[in-house]
Amino acid sequence: MTHGESAPPLVRDVRFLLLGTGTSAGIPVIGCDCEVCTSDDPRDRRTRSGAAISFVDAEGRERLFLLDCGPDHREHSIRHRFKRVDGILFTHDHVDHTFGLDDVRRYNALMKSPIEVFADARTREFLERVYRHIFRRHENVNDSFVADLFVRTISPGDAIDRHGLRFTVFEVLHGRLPVLAFRVEALDAAGRVAAVQPGPLPLAYCTDLSAMPPAAWPRLSGLRTLVLDMLRYRAHPTHLTVDEAVAIAARTAASRTVFVHMTHDIRHATLAPELPAGMELGYDGLVLSGP
Ligand SMILES: [Zn+2]
Ligand SMILES: [Zn+2]
Ligand SMILES: [Zn+2]
Numbered sequence: 001m002t003h004g005e006s007a008p009p010l011v012r013d014v015r016f017l018l019l020g021t022g023t024s025a026g027i028p029v030i031g032c033d034c035e036v037c038t039s040d041d042p043r044d045r046r047t048r049s050g051a052a053i054s055f056v057d058a059e060g061r062e063r064l065f066l067l068d069c070g071p072d073h074r075e076h077s078i079r080h081r082f083k084r085v086d087g088i089l090f091t092h093d094h095v096d097h098t099f100g101l102d103d104v105r106r107y108n109a110l111m112k113s114p115i116e117v118f119a120d121a122r123t124r125e126f127l128e129r130v131y132r133h134i135f136r137r138h139e140n141v142n143d144s145f146v147a148d149l150f151v152r153t154i155s156p157g158d159a160i161d162r163h164g165l166r167f168t169v170f171e172v173l174h175g176r177l178p179v180l181a182f183r184v185e186a187l188d189a190a191g192r193v194a195a196v197q198p199g200p201l202p203l204a205y206c207t208d209l210s211a212m213p214p215a216a217w218p219r220l221s222g223l224r225t226l227v228l229d230m231l232r233y234r235a236h237p238t239h240l241t242v243d244e245a246v247a248i249a250a251r252t253a254a255s256r257t258v259f260v261h262m263t264h265d266i267r268h269a270t271l272a273p274e275l276p277a278g279m280e281l282g283y284d285g286l287v288l289s290g291p
Helices: 073-080 101-111 121-130 214-220 242-252 268-274
Strands: 012-020 050-056 062-067 087-089 115-119 149-153 159-162 165-174 177-186 203-206 225-229 256-260 279-281
Touching: 012 073, 012 225, 050 073, 062 165, 073 101, 101 115, 115 121, 121 149, 165 214, 177 214, 203 214, 214 242, 225 242, 242 256, 268 279
Parallel strands: 062 087, 087 115, 115 149, 203 225, 225 256, 256 279
Antiparallel strands: 012 050, 050 062, 159 165, 165 177, 177 203
């Protein structure tokens, strides 16, 4: 291949699935009678946030990666009929992003193989403590059916290349807590980022943040898709407001921005038409498959 010629991506049929788009309580909120919690609009029903990316690799195999694995994962999996998980990338250790991990044991049984889990050092410590029955299985009183996982510690700047995709890890600020975000791109046969990206790629997944640190901005350049936190209208110490999220999306100039992690302050049919061009509200089950 001559210099400057663009190599095609190895993967095809890339689909990014918004599995859950709600804040930690989920919408409807338990015991709440507000207009969003009682709404008939299915887009106002939001399970806890998480996403998946599915694609077909160079050998023609279906692949699926999860971004977080919250308490509604089982419901997400059944809705989307997942039969395998090739890896799980965690953004941070909060319960609404991690408390579905026990259920991935079903994929171990279906695939007859362990699942690779990627987490920063803090999240890894949390997972190994909370899921002690998985990670210290030999101490269980009875030998029971638990997930088979191997955890890799990741840090900002790491590039995780799997099955023709690259996940580049970067850091955003969730209040005072640094958490991870991911830029997802397809690779070419030489292992470089493909010049022409398929489907919704390049895509950045930025859930749970209140500020975009300077080092994050280069990871947000040239995006076809930005998935971004947008909690509510009023200020919050650990999440973006509607105005803050719109300002960040505008600065990235991503072709398409989809907002996630919303509370019951946001009624889909009210806010969606007010957003600038190229920006939209996510909802559970929305599939981003590109232009
Ligand atoms: Zn969250
Ligand atoms: Zn409510
Ligand atoms: Zn969080």
